[in-house]
Amino acid sequence: MRFRDFHKNIKIRIIESFISRFIGSMIFPFMSIYLAVHFGAKIAGILLLINVFVGIGITFVGGYFGDQFGRKNMMLVAEILRLVAFTTMMVCNSPWFESASITFAMMTVNSISWGLAGPANQAMLIDVSTPPQRKLMYSITYWANNLSIAIGGIIGAFLFKDYLFQLFMGLSVSAMVVVILVAFFIEESHVPTASNLKPHQHVLQLFATYKSVLSDKLFVMFTIAGVLILSLEFQLTNYIGIRLSEEMETQQFLLWEIDGVKTMGFLRSENTIMVVLLMLFITRIPHKLQDKSVLVLSCLMFTVGYGALAYSNNLMILFVMMAVLTVGEVFRVPVEQSYMASIPPDDARSSYMAFNGLKFNLSMLIASVTVTLGAILPSVVMAWMILGIGLVGTLIYHLITPALDKRRELAEMKQAV
Incomplete structure (x- = not known):
């Protein structure tokens, strides 16, 4: 391909x-x-x-x-x-x-x-x-x-x-x-059936459509897991960034002396560079793992990495853990989105995608709450909390992947026909 x-x-x-x-x-x-x-x-x-x-x-x-x-x-x-x-x-x-x-x-x-x-x-x-x-x-x-x-x-x-x-x-x-x-x-990819609904009828149908989306329990659980995992990513520029700026002492890194704020900048650069480089080869890396195993293991790497970033002030640990979570990220994203693509029915894909788009906003909300809690609770407690958020999301993925595989098989069979 x-x-x-x-x-x-x-x-x-x-x-x-x-x-x-x-x-x-x-x-x-x-x-x-x-x-x-x-x-x-x-x-x-x-x-x-x-x-x-x-x-x-x-x-x-x-x-x-x-x-x-x-x-x-x-x-x-x-x-x-x-x-x-x-x-x-x-x-x-x-x-x-x-x-x-x-x-x-x-x-x-x-x-x-x-x-x-x-x-x-x-x-x-x-x-x-x-x-x-x-x-x-x-x-x-x-x-x-x-x-x-x-x-x-x-x-x-x-x-x-x-x-x-x-x-x-x-x-x-x-x-x-x-x-x-x-x-x-x-090219147009979806030609809907002709509708003669009046404006107020469209309003009623809009609510009915999203009520139907919310009744899809598999999709709701998939979205919840996605929100929890994605919220970890926003911790770097929220709680973790603030913690590093307040707690981390200036340390020697190669030719530079860097403090917590500069460390966050280096970590973000490391993540971006690794994502760009790894994504060039990730689909060519041979492995025998099924998608459900890749999803769960990559989320686990992502979670452990951010849990460590939420606690450690050791430069070596921070950079190694950023590398670990970035590897998890580049394996997770294609598999996660591929599963997402198999969930919606053909005639409601845009509606499902609209609801799925809330993941970003809800993840930002969780990250904002951790900033407030971080001002009250010690970093060790916050680290365990962030680790717990990721583990719950990973566990949900583990529990629903059999149903996701069945949903995807049905979608493939339908498309083949």
Whole structure:
């Protein structure tokens, strides 16, 4: 299985996503600074929260609409909105005109676009891929996303302050390219049955759809396990980062003397570099383990690694454990997403993907709670707590993998017919 064997929709989405995330990573990670400068830190925090909650709400609408009106239609509407938002942001941060208020409004429009397009994008990838292709597809997607974010973030750190107008110009051009790709090159992968429902009937059906999604106990348990495991990843920039900055003494590392804050930076760089390098070879590494064993063992490595990072101040242990958890991460992600792709029924994939998108927000919530608890409890207790969160998620995966394998076998049989 090779990249050229994928459906053209997959090839276009991977290339387009790399370009969009590359340019977007030069801007959006720094927009909190932009808002704080123009509105103050307190107001900036409230504005960012509004943005997040708008995105969450629209994601459910986008998931439902993607099943009701087709994936491509939702993607095209979202990308046109995004083009309008980025172009307006460019104009509002030009040498001739500046408006932070309109810029924030367009950030919200961008969140709406992500909410509308996200579930349809993910559902389309499942629509046009076969089960044997998905691990490689998700591996390449994960690799491309990490590489684009890493490079874009570094470049943005140097350019954001003095070249914001030019960055928004590049973002607008990339958005225009995406609109053209979606409009003229992407193929529709889901043609829904004709519906004559009135607006209020769509509202009722939306709630009925997500009630049906929540009644799928296997999917709910899979999502809960995913939230618990993903929350470990956010600990590095939340509780673990704060703990290292407060507890870790300055130590010698090669030619540098580094403190806790710099250590966190090195650990993040180690993770990013290893993910980018390992993902190039991970699908070619031969092993006899079944997917269910790979998922459980990789989650266990991920959990033990973050448990150690939550307690140790020894540089060697920290770097070794980061390597261990990163190996677990690169094995886990393709298998986890491949299982996820086999769970939803064909006519409700966007809705399932919308609900699955909550994993990010719920994981961030858990990470935020641990920051508060970390101010009260000693680090040894927090380390055991973080380890426990990961072990519970791993245990849930262990318990549901037989049912996941059955669900995937049924999906493969149905696709073969």
